[in-house]
Amino acid sequence: MRHISGAWHRTAAGAGLIGSDGTIHPTIFAEMSALAARTGAINLGQGFPDEDGPAAVLEAAREAIASGANQYPPGRGIPALREAIAAHQRRFYDLRPDPDTDVLVTAGATEALAATLLALVDGPDDEVVVFEPHYDAYAALVALAGARLVTVPLRWPDFQPDLEELAAAVSDRTRVILVNDPHNPTGTVFAAGVRDEIVRLADRHDAIIVTDEVYEHLVFGDRHVPIATLPGAAGRTLSISSAGKTFSTTGWKIGWVTGPADLVDAVLAVKQFLTYVNGSPFQPAIAVGLGLDDGFFAGAASALRHKRDVLGDGLRAAGFAVSTPAGSYFSVADAAAVGAVDAHAFCRELPDRAGVVAVPLTAFTSPQRRSEYATLVRFAACKRVDVLEEASRRLSALA
Known part of the structure; x- marks a missing residue:
């Protein structure tokens, strides 16, 4: 760690990538993706589609x-x-x-x-x-x-x-x-x-x-x-x-x-x-x-809206409270009703408990505000509908 430049060391430390002992830690996305690979869980943590574009x-x-x-x-x-x-x-x-x-x-x-x-x-x-x-x-x-x-x-x-x-x-x-x-x-x-x-x-x-x-x-x-x-x-x-x-x-x-x-x-x-x-x-x-026609752009939004609804319905059926998103790939759910006290710990346990990976919202906050988001979890809806349906089925074990 002595060889890291001062600017980068301060930046990485501020982003939570370097611990107090100087050890480099993976990002939460790398950690959760590794958990998905190890457990065979459905990865709804990282925001990338599993279908090709036009x-x-x-x-x-x-x-x-x-x-x-x-x-x-x-x-x-x-x-x-x-x-x-x-x-x-x-x-x-x-x-x-x-x-x-x-x-x-x-x-x-x-x-x-x-x-x-x-x-x-x-x-x-x-x-x-x-x-x-x-x-x-x-x-x-x-x-x-x-x-x-x-x-x-x-x-x-x-x-x-x-x-x-x-x-x-x-x-x-x-x-x-x-x-x-x-x-x-x-x-x-x-x-x-x-x-x-x-x-x-x-x-x-x-x-x-x-x-x-x-x-x-x-x-x-x-x-x-x-x-x-x-x-x-x-x-x-x-x-x-x-x-x-x-x-x-x-x-x-x-x-x-x-x-x-x-x-x-x-x-x-x-x-x-x-x-x-x-x-x-x-x-x-x-x-x-x-330059694609208007139908493509409207269709992309419509398809993702349907996926949002499939995911949201599955989360609610599993006992989560859900904030219905107005856009983007993501839905935020409150996991308190399914036993979460700390979202990070909950997300680490979720692959083994339900075979699904999500990301704690605290990964996107400063340390001084993390308590405000302590039980909130982000799920990505940008997956095939059958994958979201299977994730919903797995999450139902939490209910």
């Missing part, structure tokens, strides 16, 4: 490989994909980014987030406001950028932020308000009043809004509303998304950033020293995907 997208990748698209693509991404991203933003949201200056292709949304925070945050005097629980990379990336993480709690069962707590968290020290909507891990979709307040606070305190919208097409009610579409927001907002969740191609790692050219240029200046470029044959394939 045939046209997969075939386009094969064609790109066969035609020689196997070397470095342009640093901003191939023109066809940047044009497809711009057209997607125009088609769904009436946003009009210039594909030559306002769009950057990245190695998935996580690299986009990393490059964005490293580009925009100047050091320990800067604060990044996030909603908690939060995607586990956020805390590590903020720490790596040298900034201070400020969290706004989302509470069971609706996981909507309190607007007064949000206003108290944002100050003149706030450099970035990081918004994940639809939200991982809770599955909530923020109310219109929350989005409006984020824009108001960003304007008041001259903060940049960074949005993580990877579940934008996996919402179960009204169409997703990007913050960049709100009055006064576009000039201070970087919107991040990716292909992995929409097209069930999480292993391809094709993401993007859109927004004002000067902010995108700042992200590119960092991105070129992270992955440089990425996914040459996958880029034209995702360009094909973004």
